[in-house]
Amino acid sequence: MIDQKLLSILVCPVTKAPLDYVEETQELVCVASALAYPIRDGIPVMLESEARQLTIEEKEMYQQKH
Template sequence: MSIPANLLSVLACPSCKGKLVWGPDKTTLVCRGEQLAYPVRDGIPAMLAQEAKTLSAEEMKQVDTL
């Protein structure tokens, strides 16, 4: 399940207010600035700080290749 492009364009990282992009597996929304991944469950993004996962340098390389 995905998020419509018009909704994705208005979502922002709750921490830095930066743009979010799809993670490589299309189950997370990633903030490149904060290096955080927010899960998307059943088409609903969990945009809470406690839900975010900090990405490693290797995981960020995968995001940057998208």
């Protein structure tokens, strides 16, 4: 679980858009950049080089949640 206060101030380093926490995958997802940033040992890894690209299906699913 990620602290909600921390989540409220974190943004995507690429687009500066807000992030959504996905507990199942332990990732912070940015729909705008279609990137998912990993959380390792409770620490968000906010490096574009460490992020994975969302699939088209994932991006559509996250867009529908908003």
